[in-house]
Amino acid sequence: MRILLVTSPAPYRLGWYCRRALERLGHSVEIFDFDKKSFPPWRSQAILNEKLIEAVSRNRPDLLFVTKGKNIFPETISTIKEIYKVTTANWWPDDPYGLDLSKKLAPAYDYYFTNDSALIDDYRASGAENVYFLPFGCDCEVHRKVSLTEEEKRNYGSDICFVGQWNKVREDVLENLIGFDLKVWGPGWRKKVRKGSKLRMKVHGTGKGLYGEEMVKVYNAGKIILNIHLWFGENEDGINMRLFEATGCGAFLLSDWKKEIPELFDIGGEIACYSSVSDLRRSIEYYLDNDGNREAIAEKGQERSYRDHTYLHRMEETLRIVGDG
Numbered sequence: 006m007r008i009l010l011v012t013s014p015a016p017y018r019l020g021w022y023c024r025r026a027l028e029r030l031g032h033s034v035e036i037f038d039f040d041k042k043s044f045p046p047w048r049s050q051a052i053l054n055e056k057l058i059e060a061v062s063r064n065r066p067d068l069l070f071v072t073k074g075k076n077i078f079p080e081t082i083s084t085i086k087e088i089y090k091v092t093t094a095n096w097w098p099d100d101p102y103g104l105d106l107s108k109k110l111a112p113a114y115d116y117y118f119t120n121d122s123a124l125i126d127d128y129r130a131s132g133a134e135n136v137y138f139l140p141f142g143c144d145c146e147v148h149r150k151v152s153l154t155e156e157e158k159r160n161y162g163s164d165i166c167f168v169g170q171w172n173k174v175r176e177d178v179l180e181n182l183i184g185f186d187l188k189v190w191g192p193g194w195r196k197k198v199r200k201g202s203k204l205r206m207k208v209h210g211t212g213k214g215l216y217g218e219e220m221v222k223v224y225n226a227g228k229i230i231l232n233i234h235l236w237f238g239e240n241e242d243g244i245n246m247r248l249f250e251a252t253g254c255g256a257f258l259l260s261d262w263k264k265e266i267p268e269l270f271d272i273g274g275e276i277a278c279y280s281s282v283s284d285l286r287r288s289i290e291y292y293l294d295n296d297g298n299r300e301a302i303a304e305k306g307q308e309r310s311y312r313d314h315t316y317l318h319r320m321e322e323t324l325r326i327v328g329d330g
Contacts, residue, residue, distance in 0.1 A: 006032045006324070009066035009091075011057065011074055013040040017216040019098055019246075020072045022144050026316040030324070035064050039076060054081040061085050068327060071095040071114075075106060079113035086115070094327055096139060100124050101236055101243045111136065116327055121243035122265050137326055140269060141246040142316040147217070148253025150307075151225050158226055163188040164293055166227030168215050169247065171197045175233045180204055181282050185289060190215045190223060224254035228299065229292055231285075232260035244269075249314050252276060252306035257299045259288055269314065275306040 008027055012020025014036050027034050037060045039053060053076055061069060069091050071077060082093050095114045097107050100121035111117045112132035118139035119128065128136040153161070164186035167179060171193030179189060180202065187207045194208040215223060224230055230251040236243060242264045251258040252275070260266065262278040270276045277292065279285040292299045 006068060007064065007066045008032050008034045008068045008070055009037055009060060009064050010034050011037045011039060011069065011071040011077065013072075014038055015040065017147070017220075019096070019141070022142070022316040023070070023072065023096075023320060025144060026320040029317060030320060032324075035060075035066070039074065050076050050078070054078050057081060058084060061089050061091060065089065066091055068324075069093045070323075073098055074110070075103070077110070079110055082113035092116075092327060094118065094323065096323070098141070101240050108133075116323075118323065120245070121240075123240075123242035135326075138265070139319060139323065140244055140265065140314070141249050142314050142319045143249040143253030143310050144316055145253065145311055148221065148224075148250050148310075150255040151221055153222060153226055157222055161188075161223045161226035163227050165229045165231055165289060166190070166223060167231045167233065168220060168223060169233070170214070170235075172235050174235065174237050174239075176202075176204065178233050178237065178282060178285070179207070181286065182289070183207065188223075188227070220250070221254055224251050224256040227256065229289060230256040230258050232258060234261055234263065237261045248276070249310050252303075252310040252314075255303055255307040257292065257303035258306060259285070259292070261285075270306065270309055273302070275302060275309045277302060 010020060010024055014021060024034050024036065037057055057077065058081060069085060074095060085091050086093055093114045094116040095110065096118040098120055100119045101124060104124065104127065108128060108131040111128050116135045117128060117133045118137050120140060122138040125136045125138065165182060166188050168190045169175065170191050176198055183203045189208045190210045192212060192214050195212045198205050198208065232247045234245055244263050244265050248258065248260060258276045260276060260278050262280045266272060266278060272278050277288055279288050
């Protein structure tokens with residue numbers, strides 16, 4: 006199949022993983038790069054959309070596959086379908102946030118995929134016909150167990166590790182964990198954590214996003230990898246990448262509970278979950294005192310991710326749905 010993948014090709018981002026998986030499945034993949042470096046702010050969205058139509062005309066793909074594509078006009082997708090008879094699909098990775106925009110985009114596509122299973126009816130009510138839940142995944146060549154030097158163990162290791170961007174919800178949760186051996190990595194923490202907070206002493210790294218090999222080392226070095234969805238306490242649905250990236254690295258993952266998780270992992274057998282801050286503290290204390298149980302869960306979590314939750318699985322499922330349609 007010839008696929009035009011509309012995405013940012015930056016390494017270790019969603020589109021990068023999709024391309025790797027699609028090519029491994031034997032498909033021909035061309036990239037239409039909508040990264041800001043290709044279309045900086047001074048270039049209009051209209052030009053971007055014109056260039057996309059030109060790329061479709063030039064490549065004549067069987068499938069136009071978009072990841073997010075917030076700057077791709079619905080009219081552009083409709084034009085591509087009408088003139089070039091191309092099947093179109095979008096994987097929207099930011100639910101439940103940005104729903105108002107996403108519901109405007111979704112009806113233009115033949116197929117629409119979301120990371121939040123609870124929003125399928127919302128999308129269908131907006132006029133999108135073929136809407137599916139598609140969780141993220143791991144890449145076995147990237148997300149894996151690695152050997153660390155003693156220096157890396159010192160630099161990256163901690164009892165509790167959180168990797169992710171700052172938001173107020175996450176800061177409030179982590180404020181309750183200051184008494185633990187905690188390390189926090191990711192963008193925004195150095196600038197946005199409130200002045201005078203002891204949490205500032207727990208922030209590590211350059212202050213930029215943590216990706217690729219460094220993220221893998223951090224996940225391998227921590228005893229407990231903590232997941233706090235951006236919408237913790239607001240929504241009980243919608244899942245992020247960390248579920249699969251951390252487990253793919255063979256790490257023990259302690260995540261806030263979401264309703265999709267029991268369909269993906271055995272809670273207590275492959276990952277652990279919490280539902281409140283007090284529950285989180287109790288879970289941390291228990292698993293730090295029970296190394297064997299924690300390590301067994303981490304091993305089983307990696308086995309499950311490799312067996313059922315790789316990007317190869319996700320792209321196979323995507324193409325099966327598109328093909329069956």
